[in-house]
Amino acid sequence: MPGNFIPSMSNQKLIQFLNRSNLVSLATAEIIANTFNPKEISRNNFFLKEGKISNEYFFLETGFMRAFAHDTDGNDVTTNFYSGNQVVFEVSSFFNRSISKENIQATADCTGWFITYSELNNLFHELSEFREFGRAVLVKGFASLKTRMLSMITETAEQRYDALLKTNPEIFQHAALKHIASYLGITDTSLSRIRKEYSKK
Amino acid sequence: MPGNFIPSMSNQKLIQFLNRSNLVSLATAEIIANTFNPKEISRNNFFLKEGKISNEYFFLETGFMRAFAHDTDGNDVTTNFYSGNQVVFEVSSFFNRSISKENIQATADCTGWFITYSELNNLFHELSEFREFGRAVLVKGFASLKTRMLSMITETAEQRYDALLKTNPEIFQHAALKHIASYLGITDTSLSRIRKEYSKK
DNA sequence: TTCATTTCTTGTCATTTGCCAAGAGCAACG
């Protein structure tokens, strides 16, 4: 073994993530995982900046990230949160090779594994199981956004807060309240009041 | 030619739709289009009913459709509108083979072409161009939903109404105002008032 | 046509949420 060889992290978590989708066999999961490269992003650093093209398909193993866009007045609006065991990339920019309107920033130190767009396409071409996996990732993201849209229309801000607290409590450990507020579609002032009411119950 | 042979509609529009994506050559578009079957849905009939699995990948050539779900109080909420030259299916139910929570109903007489889930997968397997096309359809739907979510958070109801009127005027020719209202995330009463204010300008 | 049903509008009032400003709490840094 060479002198200053630095052992990479184990990609065991990535292999499990692929395999547990039930779309990728363990053997294939290992092949796929071995083409991914390790990546670390320290807190406050950006995984993606608006104006750039999202070019990395990133499996977030540990850490936490927030995606946000800017409205016409320049206010930032949280579009998504990512915790461990999720795939992170901006769908439209990544697949259309277009400039991203979104930023994705680490709000805690992150570790994980990535492949580039061209590497992903090569894998898709070679491995039908990985294609199925890729489709499932897209479909899952799409479905959860549909659910979120429906809740925006049919539920009150307090109900949405309540649901988020129950289904994604980790968000409250990693994100500022004002960022959670814009994700819920309300101002930080309103969220503060909702929390006050909520704590009485 | 047999006696009561009924010539099918021409699938020229479908071929164009595939080819104009710039992801499918004309020759391949013809191969793909020839595996689609013609389908007509008359006004008020359902393309998909909640409780069933979305099993048809439908190219809507002419007509108009509305997708809607029910909230916990039983009110119907419009989740999407479809006009000509679009692909219609419920992503989550179709790809996950799960029971649909949504209905999709023709609000005008519709004609088009469909393939089933298994036919689609066979085509995906055989034709990488069609895979690219299928991915683009998913990505486009995802991106437009993201845009809509951002507008729900950052824009007023009147701004959303205004944008819909400008970008999708055909919706107003085919859908009831109460159905447009729930799509915009407001009550029919509010939409009526917004229209009143709007008409003064 | 006539009747019944549904859709749309409008009025009144209540509720939610936003906007603005002030202040408290907290962390980072010299």
Added chain:
DNA sequence: CGTTGCTCTTGGCAAATGACAAGAAATGAA
């Protein structure tokens, strides 16, 4: 330490939107 900046909370008020009910308009069926 003490200052600075950022986040969160709170109060007062305004604006947007919803809930409910009544009536007008449009639609569809007999």
